[in-house]
Amino acid sequence: QKEVEQDPGPLSVPEGAIVSLNCTYSNSAFQYFMWYRQYSRKGPELLMYTYSSGNKEDGRFTAQVDKSSKYISLFIRDSQPSDSATYLCSQTLTGGGNKLTFGTGTQLKVEL
Amino acid sequence: EADIYQTPRYLVIGTGKKITLECSQTMGHDKMYWYQQDPGMELHLIHYSYGVNSTEKGDLSSESTVSRIRTEHFPLTLESARPSHTSQYLCASGGLAATQFFGPGTRLTVL
Numbered sequence: 001q002k003e004v005e006q007d008p009g010p011l012s013v014p015e016g017a018i019v020s021l022n023c024t025y026s027n028s029a030f031q032y033f034m035w036y037r038q039y040s041r042k043g044p045e046l047l048m049y050t051y052s053s054g055n056k057e058d059g060r061f062t063a064q065v066d067k068s069s070k071y072i073s074l075f076i077r078d079s080q081p082s083d084s085a086t087y088l089c090s091q092t093l094t095g096g097g098n099k100l101t102f103g104t105g106t107q108l109k110v111e112l
Numbered sequence: 113e114a115d116i117y118q119t120p121r122y123l124v125i126g127t128g129k130k131i132t133l134e135c136s137q138t139m140g141h142d143k144m145y146w147y148q149q150d151p152g153m154e155l156h157l158i159h160y161s162y163g164v165n166s167t168e169k170g171d172l173s174s175e176s177t178v179s180r181i182r183t184e185h186f187p188l189t190l191e192s193a194r195p196s197h198t199s200q201y202l203c204a205s206g207g208l209a210a211t212q213f214f215g216p217g218t219r220l221t222v223l
Contacts, residue, residue: 008152032210043118043202043214044155051209088155098143098210099170102154 003027006089006103015112019076023089023103026070030091030101033065035074038086038105047087048074079110114139118203118215125193126223133188133218135203141213143206144186148172148199149217155202161186193222 006023013019021035032051036044048063050056056063062075072089086105092098116137125131137144142163147155147170157170161180175197176190190197200219204212 004154034211036214041217041219043204043217046211046213049209049211092210098206098212099145099157099160100155100210100212104152104154 001026003101004089004091004103007106008104009107010109011106012109012111013079015079015081015110017079017110019079019083019108019110021074021076021087021089021106021108023072024070025072025091025101027091027093027101028067028070029093032092033063033072034090034092034100035061035063036088036090036102038088040085044088076108079108081110081112084109116203116205116213116215118201118218120218121216122219122221124221124223127192127194129193131190131193131220133201133203133220135186135188135215136184137186137203137205137213137215138184139205139207139213140183141205141207142183144180145204145206145212146170146176146178146186146188147202147204148174149202150199159188193220195222198222 034049035047038044053067060077064073088105089103090100119134146159156172158174159178202217203215
C-alpha cells in the first residue's frame with residue numbers, strides 16, 4: 001500500500017466550476033501537508049501548506065486536513081483554464097528533515 | 113530575486129557518458145534535495161543535504177552522486193549514463209515549515 005493515494009484523473013471541469021481534489025494517507029505521524037501545482041514540463045510550485053488539522057484559505061484555494069480520517073482536500077473556486085495542471089499532495093513528519101512524501105498527482109483540465 | 117535554477121533544461125546523451133546536472137539557489141536555504149520523476153508517477157527523493165559537506169541518500173536508490181561544497185550549489189553526477197537513467201530530475205531547496213521550492217527540472221534522455 002502506498003503511503004499517499006491520489007486519483008490520477010484526468011478530471012475535466014467547465015470554467016467557473018468548484019473543483020475538489022483529494023488525497024488519503026496512511027502514516028498518522030504526518031504533521032505538515034502541502035499542495036503543489038505542476039504544469040507540463042515544469043517543476044512543482046507550492047500552492048498551500050497546513051500544519052496538523054484544519055482549513056486554510058488563500059484566494060480561490062482552500063486546503064482542508066482531516067487527520068482523524070487521514071484525508072486532505074484542495075478546493076478551487078471559480079476555476080480558470082490557467083488552473084489546468086497536475087496537482088500533487090505531499091506530507092512530511094515533524095523533525096523528519098523535511099523529507100516529503102508525494103502522491104502521483106491529479107491531472108485537472110478546466111475547459112472554456 | 114530569490115530563485116532556484118537548474119541547467120541544462122534538456123539533455124540527450126549517449127550511453128556511458130559522464131554527466132553533471134547543475135542546481136543553484138539564491139534563497140539562502142540550508143536544505144536541498146534531488147528528486148526523480150517519471151511520467152505519471154510520484155516524485156521520489158534520491159539525495160538530500162542539510163548544509164555544506166552534508167549529503168544523504170534518499171528513499172529511492174540511485175546510481176548518481178551529489179556534492180555540497182557551497183550552500184547555494186548542489187550538483188548531481190552520473191559517472192556512466194544508461195538508458196535506465198532517462199527521467200526528469202528536479203532540484204528543490206527547503207524553506208520554513210517543511211516547505212520546499214522546486215527548480216524547473218532537467219529532462220534527461222540517455223540513448
